[in-house]
Amino acid sequence: MSNLAWIFVSTLLVNNFTLVMFLGLCSFFGVTAKIETAWRLGLANTFVLIITAVSAWILNTYILTHTPYLRTIAFIVVIASAVQIVEMGVKKYLPVLFRQLGIYLPLITTNCAILGLALFQTSRHYTFVEGLVFALGAGFGLTLALSLLASIRERMEVADVPVVARRMGLVLVAASCLSLAFMGFAGMGSQ
Amino acid sequence: MTTTVAPVPATAPDLIPGVWPPAAPEFVPGAPPPAPLWADTWRGIAKENPVLVQMLGMCPTMAVTNVLANGIAMGVATMFVLVGSGLCVSLLRKYIAHEVRITSYILIIATFVTLADLILAASFPEISKALGPFIPLIVANCLLLGRAEAFAAKVGPVRAVADGMGMGIGFTLSLAAMSAVRELLGRGSLLGFDILGARWEPWVFMVLPAGGFFTLGLLLITVAWIDELRRKRRMVAAK
Numbered sequence: 094m095s096n097l098a099w100i101f102v103s104t105l106l107v108n109n110f111t112l113v114m115f116l117g118l119c120s121f122f123g124v125t126a127k128i129e130t131a132w133r134l135g136l137a138n139t140f141v142l143i144i145t146a147v148s149a150w151i152l153n154t155y156i157l158t159h160t161p162y163l164r165t166i167a168f169i170v171v172i173a174s175a176v177q178i179v180e181m182g183v184k185k186y187l188p189v190l191f192r193q194l195g196i197y198l199p200l201i202t203t204n205c206a207i208l209g210l211a212l213f214q215t216s217r218h219y220t221f222v223e224g225l226v227f228a229l230g231a232g233f234g235l236t237l238a239l240s241l242l243a244s245i246r247e248r249m250e251v252a253d254v255p256v257v258a259r260r261m262g263l264v265l266v267a268a269s270c271l272s273l274a275f276m277g278f279a280g281m282g283s284q
Numbered sequence: 285m286t287t288t289v290a291p292v293p294a295t296a297p298d299l300i301p302g303v304w305p306p307a308a309p310e311f312v313p314g315a316p317p318p319a320p321l322w323a324d325t326w327r328g329i330a331k332e333n334p335v336l337v338q339m340l341g342m343c344p345t346m347a348v349t350n351v352l353a354n355g356i357a358m359g360v361a362t363m364f365v366l367v368g369s370g371l372c373v374s375l376l377r378k379y380i381a382h383e384v385r386i387t388s389y390i391l392i393i394a395t396f397v398t399l400a401d402l403i404l405a406a407s408f409p410e411i412s413k414a415l416g417p418f419i420p421l422i423v424a425n426c427l428l429l430g431r432a433e434a435f436a437a438k439v440g441p442v443r444a445v446a447d448g449m450g451m452g453i454g455f456t457l458s459l460a461a462m463s464a465v466r467e468l469l470g471r472g473s474l475l476g477f478d479i480l481g482a483r484w485e486p487w488v489f490m491v492l493p494a495g496g497f498f499t500l501g502l503l504l505i506t507v508a509w510i511d512e513l514r515r516k517r518r519m520v521a522a523k
Contacts, residue, residue, distance in 0.1 A: 113493050118342035119426050162402065165420040166394040173387055202390070205343045205424035212417040257508040261339060265501030272494040 097226045100219075104230030107281050110206050111238040112272040117206030121239060122264060131243035132236055133193060137179075139232025141201050142210055144175045146228035149211035150221050157215075168211045176202045206235060241271055315438040321446045328450025334427045335458035335500075336507050341427040345459060346496035348418050352475050355463030356456065357411045358418065361400045363452025365422055367445055368396040370436040374444035377437045389432040390423070397422045427451065458503075465499050466490045 110116045117138070125131045148171045157164055180198050184191045191198070201207065210231055214224050245267050254263055319327075334340045344362070349355040372392045373380075380388045401419045405412040412419065422428070431451055436444040467473060470490030472480035489495050 115343050115347035115493060115496065116421075118346060119340070122339060122342065162398065165398050165401065165423055166391065169390055169394050169423050170387075173390060202386075203424050203426045203429055205421050208421055208424045209417060212420055216417065257512055258505050260504070260508060262501050262505035262508060265497050265504060269494045269497035269501060272497055273489075273492075276492060276494060 097223065100223055100226050101230040102281070104227055105234045105237070106275065107278045109234045109238055109275050110209070110231045111235055112268070112275045114209070116209040117204045117235060120200070120204055121242065121268070122261065125239055125243040125246055125264075128240060128243040128247060130193070131239040133190070135232070135236025135239045137183075137198060138201060138204065138206065138235050139229070141172075141176055141179055141207055142228040142232045142235075143225065144179065145172055145207050145211055146214060146224040147221075148172075148175060149214050150219075150224050153215055164212075164215070168208055172207050172211070173202050206231065238271070242268060245271070316435060321443065324443050324446040325450035325453070328447060328452070328454040329457065330454070333454045333458060334451055335455060335462075336504065338427075338430075340430055341425040341455065343421065344418055344425060345462065345500065346493070348415055349459055349463035349496060349499075350466050350470065350491045351414075352460065352463045352467045353411065354414055355459040357404070357408070358415060359452070359456025359459040361404060361419060362422055362425065362427070362455055363449070364400050365393060365396040365428060366431060366452045366455075367448035368399070369393045369428060369432060370444040370448035371441050372396075373432045373436040374439060374441040380437075385437065386429070386433070389429055389437075393428050393432065394423050427455065462496075462499050462503060465503075466495055470495060 104110065108114055111118065111121050120134060120138075124134050149168060152167055152171060157167060176199060180191075183198065210228060214227060219227055242264075246264060249263065249267065258266075328334065332338055335342075335345050341362070344358050348358045369389070369392050373389055376388075376392075397420060400422070401412075404415075404419060431447065435447050439447075464474060467475075468479060469487045472478060472484040472486050487495075490499065
């Protein structure tokens with residue numbers, strides 16, 4: 094039990110997928126202009142992460158033990174189909190959410206956080222339950238990072254900034270400060 | 285059927301199908317305008333640099349650039365996948381149905397990434413170990429899907445390769461610039477050789493993840509600053 098709790102806290106804070114392990118940076122910079130879209134995308138990502146964790150576990154246990162060299166191809170195909178299924182489901186049953194997410198829903202396929210989760214889950218030999226907790230922690234960590242940066246960017250919109258830093262430059266420096274703050278958790282894994 | 289077909293000269297056999305002799309440019313909706321090959325290559329290096337201008341492929345840019353050797357290895361591996369997948373997508377562009385194109389592109393890219401992963405693991409096991417899961421993660425680099433969709437699927441194979449080379453060189457150069465700054469300040473060395481000497485106190489911050497965001501932020505501000513200076517100089521010259 095304590096092991097599961099540790100996996101959750103570790104992926105949520107200590108090894109935050111976005112700020113410490115650099116996964117899913119495209120959406121981190123692409124959709125964090127407004128806080129509303131940011132946390133909604135975070136939750137959609139969490140959902141896909143959980144589906145991916147389950148599919149990756151099934152693939153690893155039953156199929157990829159025979160053909161390890163097909164790992165990358167198998168994972169990406171499964172992720173692409175999972176995203177497609179989620180998209181169709183959301184469109185059918187939650188049309189309001191579907192309109193709010195728009196193009197970002199299909200773009201989850203090329204979010205490296207998803208593929209990264211499957212790869213890390215493989216290299217760390219997680220069991221089924223551990224994988225689920227890992228995906229949950231990663232998803233919430235992603236949502237946390239997206240919301241935090243979006244809040245900072247909303248504040249920066251009205252700030253008086255030198256012309257040369259107005260585009261992405263300052264956003265990256267702000268992300269750097271955020272990442273530095275998360276480094277404060279780094280000692281937690283040592284004891 | 286009354287469609288008019290352009291007359292094909294019987295004296296020019298296809299020596300290499302689809303490559304030579306170059307066919308008359310066909311009309312493809314949304315295709316990039318015709319340009320000389322050097323322009324296709326140069327575009328990726330300067331005007332549409334994947335990292336510094338388009339902000340694509342951010343994850344490897346940050347994650348592997350703490351040491352110069354890793355940055356260069358990542359850049360070269362990505363260039364290999366860019367050129368290979370660009371060539372394949374361009375050769376197959378008339379056979380891939382529009383509805384399944386994204387999945388097909390992803391599969392082609394994943395094939396070349398697997399190749400790069402296995403080649404690297406066999407020839408440079410140390411670098412392969414240092415880059416870890418970030419080599420398979422090239423699949424999820426939006427730069428590759430972006431180039432396949434926006435360029436390679438709409439032009440002939442020669443131009444697609446030129447574009448892949450350009451984007452790859454531009455990507456490698458930006459990665460090398462970032463990792464050189466981070467390794468020099470963070471470890472006082474370049475490619476493992478000690479440059480700044482024993483009296484240099486390494487900035488640990490630069491090799492930490494936060495240093496990656498910070499270095500790219502500074503690089504982008506520098507690029508914007510140079511742009512701004514050039515714009516001002518042009519305005520003065522115009523007066």
